Amino acid sequence: MPEKQRYIIDTDALFSKNYLKLKGKGLVTLISLYEFILVIRSKRIEMMKMGSKKRAEGYLKLLNW
Numbered sequence: 156m157p158e159k160q161r162y163i164i165d166t167d168a169l170f171s172k173n174y175l176k177l178k179g180k181g182l183v184t185l186i187s188l189y190e191f192i193l194v195i196r197s198k199r200i201e202m203m204k205m206g207s208k209k210r211a212e213g214y215l216k217l218l219n220w
Contacts, residue, residue, distance in 0.1 A: 192218060 195214050202211035 195218050199211045199214035202208075202214065
């Protein structure tokens with residue numbers, strides 16, 4: 156029986172709408188997850204500096220999903 160082809164999902168795919176198409180078909184690397192967390196963290200800090208506390212909390216909730 157042939158193995159199912161799997162794709163490595165990089166950080167760009169995690170942030171794109173195409174992620175839903177790839178979900179379940181690919182492997183997310185630890186590096187991609189780490190980069191994803193760094194981007195979300197920096198966006199949260201940026202929102203806090205701008206005074207958008209509610210939006211910053213939304214980014215934090217995204218990390219805790």
